[in-house]
Amino acid sequence: MSKRTLRKSMGYIKKEYPRTRTIPASWYLSSYKFKFNITHMKPFLDKLKQKKLVGLQCSSCNRIYFPPRQICGKCLVKPDRWIDLRETGRVASFTVTYLKDPETGEVLERPIVCAQLDGADTSYPAQLDPDIEFKDTYIGMPIKVHWAENIKGGLMDIEYYDSIEDSAKDLQPKEE
């Protein structure tokens, strides 16, 4: 091997791999625009400002989507019926994710759940109350929306889900 290829001052020769060089590079993935429709979620976002939840129902298959979907894949139509939902739901599945705090570098253990609201047919990944011990989580655990302090009219208004008792009043259907 020639001296030239072994010159370490270039900084991109792997010591143990004389056959390859590695040149550091980066690919900025975050600097692109993502344009999407909000026409199908406008009523949903407006309701969030009043701390109310609505799901979007497909009038063909009657499935209720929460969060709302622009298109029902099963029927290939636009769901168009808004249905009021309660703040309670159940854990459909759960796992734990590890997040690195960007400031301190500390790794945080955060339980995340697939939350299915009562009355909705679909679930979505969401955060669970950070105070809940991971080992206490189970599938079918009753949960309730914990609203963020500043309501802005976005899905982030649901800061996380609180765990509630099985016999909690919130779970009983309201008498009208």
Add this chain to the structure above:
Amino acid sequence: MEKVGIVGYNQVKLYSDANYGRYEMIFEAVRGALDSAGLKKKDITTVVSATNDYYDGRTISNALTVEPGGGYLADESKVEMDGAHAVLYGLMRILSGNHKLAVVWGGSMASSFPYHTARLYETDPIWERPLAYVNDITSAGFQMRAYMEKFGVSAEDIAKIAVKNRKNAAKNQLALVEAQNPNLTVKDVLESEIYADPVTELMVAQPCDGVAALLLAPEKQALKITDNPVWVIGVGYNQETYYLGERDLSSSKSMELASKMAFNAAGVKNPLSEIDVAELFEAYAHEELILSEAIGFTEKGKGASLSSEIGGDMPINPSGGALGGNPPCATGLIRIIEAVKQLRGEANGYQVKGAEKAIASGQIGLCAQNNILYVLEGGN
């Protein structure tokens, strides 16, 4: 279905950080495949590649692969999915009647880009990405939890799959060294680092560097090239809805429909008795159980009771499967190659005796959203 023959194949040894350039690796795979069939560059009429911009860490991942991939003055196109999907495209090219030899190659270098971070960008940017940090591993956590809970399967049963596949990989010369472990125990798997509870490190197929290539030819041509072709007698593919919350994660509807389609084409009525060996793409240990149940080897939830080691009722992943090394875009292709090896009696050290019919699967997407299944038959 008209028969299409697999006449040659080659796979490079898998490395977690290869002492290779990308193009040398591609050249080695494609040249080796041509050599295995005794063919020349001028015999190639069409080239289909499987690469992915994200997993390679750059745009236009098939740029600069024209020469090493055999695409010089031949028609070439790219499939940005699993290698098994590229085989489907190659199959269509051959069945169109215009081509005599298709080269299908796929692979990438996962060492050059953080694979699991890239897969964060697979989730929905409006509803899923900002709320919960879901990537392929965390969604697999949801899937494994849902599967265990619904059917009462224990984590030990799933760890056993990881042990079996990593032990099988130890017999496979081409598997990833880090994945080969003949002395692994269930306890080791359960006590390895937790990635997304209940998924632990050793249950995850490690992304690595690797390229594989396969040669397809129409029936008449295949018999001229080799005495020992392997026939593709059935193929089925299907995909589920994109949103995780809309799917039943405890089973795989898409594989159920894909296998139905493939078995219909191949005339297979009872997969457990008619198929001799299965090579399934399990990105996580629990997916092997979910997929084998969807294929119909056992009832739902009973996958763990099937004896799937070499010499068992239904040997699954004798080569070690994806747990023996998961080079993105090549893994499904390698599953087909391993099934071909079994049918040709070339699986040195992990041969299933008397294998005549095999299945091989590929997948792409979170929690095996899109599945493709091939039914292969030994030639003579």
